Amino acid sequence: MLREIRPAIVLLLVLTVITGLAYPLAMTPIAGALFPARAQGSLIEKDGKVVGSALIGQEFKDDKYFHGRPSATLAPDPNDSTKTVPAPYNAANSGGSNLGPTSKALADRLKEDVDKLRGENSNAAVPVDLVTTSASGLDPDISPEAAQFQVPRVAKARNMPEDTLKQLVASATQGRLLGLLGEPRVNVLALNLALDRVAAK
Amino acid sequence: MTMIGWLQIILFCVIIVALAKPLGWYMTRVFNGERTFLSPVLRPIEAGIYWFSGVDEKREQHWLTYTVAILLFHVGGFLIIYGVMRLQAVLPFNPAGQGAVAEDLSFNTAISFITNTNWQNYGGESTLSYLVQMLGLTHQNFLSAATGIALAVALIRGFSRASARTVGNFWVDVTRTTLYVLLPICVVYTLFLVWQGMPQTLGDYVEATTLEGAKQTIAVGPVASQVAIKMLGTNGGGFFNANAAHPFENPTALSNFIQMLSIFALGAALTNVFGRMVGNQRQGWAILSVMGVLFLAGVAVTYWAEANGTSTLHALGLTGGNMEGKEVRFGIVASSLFAVITTAASCGAVNAMHDSFTALGGMIPLINMQLGEIIVGGVGAGLYGMLLFVVLAIFVAGLMVGRTPEYVGKKIEAREVKMAMLAILVLPLMYLGWTAVGVVYPAAVASMANAGPHGFTEVLYAFTSATGNNGSAFAGLTGNTLFYNLTLASAMFVGRFFMIVPAMAIAGSLAAKKSIAPSAGTFPTTGGLFVGLVVGVILIIGGLTFFPALALGPIVEHLAMNAGNLF
Numbered sequence: 001m002l003r004e005i006r007p008a009i010v011l012l013l014v015l016t017v018i019t020g021l022a023y024p025l026a027m028t029p030i031a032g033a034l035f036p037a038r039a040q041g042s043l044i045e046k047d048g049k050v051v052g053s054a055l056i057g058q059e060f061k062d063d064k065y066f067h068g069r070p071s072a073t074l075a076p077d078p079n080d081s082t083k084t085v086p087a088p089y090n091a092a093n094s095g096g097s098n099l100g101p102t103s104k105a106l107a108d109r110l111k112e113d114v115d116k117l118r119g120e121n122s123n124a125a126v127p128v129d130l131v132t133t134s135a136s137g138l139d140p141d142i143s144p145e146a147a148q149f150q151v152p153r154v155a156k157a158r159n160m161p162e163d164t165l166k167q168l169v170a171s172a173t174q175g176r177l178l179g180l181l182g183e184p185r186v187n188v189l190a191l192n193l194a195l196d197r198v199a200a201k
Numbered sequence: 202m203t204m205i206g207w208l209q210i211i212l213f214c215v216i217i218v219a220l221a222k223p224l225g226w227y228m229t230r231v232f233n234g235e236r237t238f239l240s241p242v243l244r245p246i247e248a249g250i251y252w253f254s255g256v257d258e259k260r261e262q263h264w265l266t267y268t269v270a271i272l273l274f275h276v277g278g279f280l281i282i283y284g285v286m287r288l289q290a291v292l293p294f295n296p297a298g299q300g301a302v303a304e305d306l307s308f309n310t311a312i313s314f315i316t317n318t319n320w321q322n323y324g325g326e327s328t329l330s331y332l333v334q335m336l337g338l339t340h341q342n343f344l345s346a347a348t349g350i351a352l353a354v355a356l357i358r359g360f361s362r363a364s365a366r367t368v369g370n371f372w373v374d375v376t377r378t379t380l381y382v383l384l385p386i387c388v389v390y391t392l393f394l395v396w397q398g399m400p401q402t403l404g405d406y407v408e409a410t411t412l413e414g415a416k417q418t419i420a421v422g423p424v425a426s427q428v429a430i431k432m433l434g435t436n437g438g439g440f441f442n443a444n445a446a447h448p449f450e451n452p453t454a455l456s457n458f459i460q461m462l463s464i465f466a467l468g469a470a471l472t473n474v475f476g477r478m479v480g481n482q483r484q485g486w487a488i489l490s491v492m493g494v495l496f497l498a499g500v501a502v503t504y505w506a507e508a509n510g511t512s513t514l515h516a517l518g519l520t521g522g523n524m525e526g527k528e529v530r531f532g533i534v535a536s537s538l539f540a541v542i543t544t545a546a547s548c549g550a551v552n553a554m555h556d557s558f559t560a561l562g563g564m565i566p567l568i569n570m571q572l573g574e575i576i577v578g579g580v581g582a583g584l585y586g587m588l589l590f591v592v593l594a595i596f597v598a599g600l601m602v603g604r605t606p607e608y609v610g611k612k613i614e615a616r617e618v619k620m621a622m623l624a625i626l627v628l629p630l631m632y633l634g635w636t637a638v639g640v641v642y643p644a645a646v647a648s649m650a651n652a653g654p655h656g657f658t659e660v661l662y663a664f665t666s667a668t669g670n671n672g673s674a675f676a677g678l679t680g681n682t683l684f685y686n687l688t689l690a691s692a693m694f695v696g697r698f699f700m701i702v703p704a705m706a707i708a709g710s711l712a713a714k715k716s717i718a719p720s721a722g723t724f725p726t727t728g729g730l731f732v733g734l735v736v737g738v739i740l741i742i743g744g745l746t747f748f749p750a751l752a753l754g755p756i757v758e759h760l761a762m763n764a765g766n767l768f
Binding site for chain 2: 004009012015020021024038039042043049050054055057058059061062069089092095098100101102103104106107110111128132133135136138140142143176180181189193
């Protein structure tokens with residue numbers, strides 16, 4: 001048994017250095033050279049400043065932007081570090097609501113949000129993804145239905161024709177991969193950037 | 202449920218079955234010490250490692266020595282993780298300036314990673330430095346997976362050898378698995394993941410100013426290199442808090458599909474390795490069939506339940522299924538499929554929040570773990586868990602016809618059955634016992650996020666996941682408390698080692714036996730009857746063990762939901 005002691009220490013250290021340091025540290029420059037933008041987090045710059053990541057959702061509250069899904073992410077309470085406060089789209093602390101199917105808190109929240117959206121657009125059914133929180137709280141996407149649902153509100157706030165916006169949404173819609181994998185979706189940040197560009201013209 | 206949804210599920214199954222044979226062929230060569238196409242590059246490194254570490258690769262170990270080597274390896278791994286976590290504040294690669302991790306959380310996380318559980322009481326981006334992610338977590342993702350595979354291989358050798366005193370050399374098995382199987386795949390896989398949009402950087406968290414002018418701090422890091430082994434090694438511990446639901450940890454539908462494949466790939470291939478090593482690949486296919494039956498049944502239930510939604514959603518006229526806690530790019534089908542896969546294997550990564558699943562949709566992951574994650578399983582862990590059930594099934598079959606049971610040429614006798622029963626019985630003791638404590642002890646009750654039966658399920662899920670070394674969670678439960686850090690660690694510990702030691706004892710005892718030729722009275726173990734028998738034994742033992750607990754949790758919650766009760 002005693003002769004197992006040396007491998008237990010030395011082999012463990014060698015394999016630790018290989019898998020825990022050499023492997024990730026070697027992969028970093030290789031990945032950075034092959035895919036420079038993606039390895040850094042697919043950041044989007046506008047006028048030289050980082051406005052976000054193409055993959056990370058951000059909060060939109062203004063009527064003149066398309067909104068993302070509700071987000072349940074939290075941040076430490078500035079007044080009491082042992083507590084947390086809601087901080088939607090906190091990209092340094094991802095997470096979901098974790099409310100279950102029989103949760104009263106969830107039912108109340110859903111009802112409130114559905115009522116609010118019905119007031120905004122009574123002509124279409126409320127899309128389910130627009131009132132449910134995502135798993136990460138950072139979902140960058142909404143369904144094409146959820147984007148179309150918001151067209152009347154954005155058109156009114158921007159004083160733009162609805163048809164222009166509908167086309168904008170249609171061109172921002174990504175389909176399933178090979179027609180099979182994933183779900184059709186619209187990246188909210190990309191859509192809003194395109195919207196700003198069109199509106200500026 | 203939609204046609205396109207089922208097509209995705211079928212495509213997944215077809216690819217897994219297609220991969221089993223070539224991967225099994227390659228892995229068998231690796232475990233037998235034969236030459237592979239990577240040998241010209243890796244053989245000198247391998248030989249150098251043995252020389253430096255004082256390993257004699259020709260010398261094999263008795264099952265007890267092999268087990269001791271495994272245990273020593275775990276102890277060392279524990280010390281490394283615990284050390285780096287406690288010292289992270291003064292070590293390099295800490296751009297976010299994370300402070301030392303608390304003692305109980307470090308203890309829990311160290312146990313969690315050496316046991317291949319990867320339970321997340323830590324919040325990745327908010328607690329850990331890049332060094333801990335790499336040196337603490339990534340390295341143990343490799344080694345705990347390699348250990349699981351080594352163990353499965355040792356058990357297979359028990360079946361395939363005759364009158365042998367040894368079951369292989371643990372140091373050689375773990376080194377070869379790491380060098381020839383895990384690392385090469387991970388190198389390619391990492392680059393694929395970065396191509397899909399996953400960050401791989403040592404730079405600072407990014408400060409962005411959103412379109413509406415708010416500040417957003419975006420956590421990044423060496424994500425891809427860790428996620429590659431996290432999935433391939435069925436570890437499942439996330440770089441980020443939200444795990445594979447985080448857009449950086451699973452950016453696209455394609456990255457999601459490949460991640461699901463990589464959870465199952467090695468585990469499914471090990472059934473083929475088993476077949477090859479005992480000299481009949483059909484033995485491996487029979488075991489994979491048992492897994493397939495249980496898997497598809499689980500997928501069907503979860504997919505149906507999630508697509509169906511909840512009565513709360515119906516009352517508000519919301520259609521399209523239960524999207525609370527799910528990401529748009531995955532939708533209902535890829536989220537349901539992922540949940541069943543991650544718990545069928547001992548992975549535990551999640552791309553949707555299981556806590557927000559419907560009662561029945563969330564019950565399937567729970568059942569998968571309570572059965573011991575024998576459906577494909579963790580790398581290695583699933584196969585040896587499944588072989589324990591096979592031993593029992595063969596024993597039952599033997600009782601029915603009044604003959605000494607035998608399996609792949611080995612007589613299954615009292616010692617093997619006792620060891621199999623020990624492993625299978627200790628696990629429920631852990632998750633049912635601790636759940637009973639968790640629902641009455643006041644400090645533990647305060648951790649529940651949901652009221653009513655759902656709160657009970659959160660606790661049951663936590664201890665089941667820890668005991669099964671899975672690591673997925675009903676994440677509403679506040680696990681980072683002294684009570685849960687310690688009790689979950691004990692469940693993980695028992696769940697790992699009370700499987701390993703009995704499995705190794707069976708390996709040793711089988712290896713020492715003579716091999717007997719099949720006769721007219723031998724129960725054939727490659728046909729449909731055998732598959733049905735094993736499925737039956739698994740479901741009966743499982744049903745008797747945990748049905749009462751399920752009745753108190755998800756089943757009563759489903760009935761309450763249909764009756765319109767909220768909590």
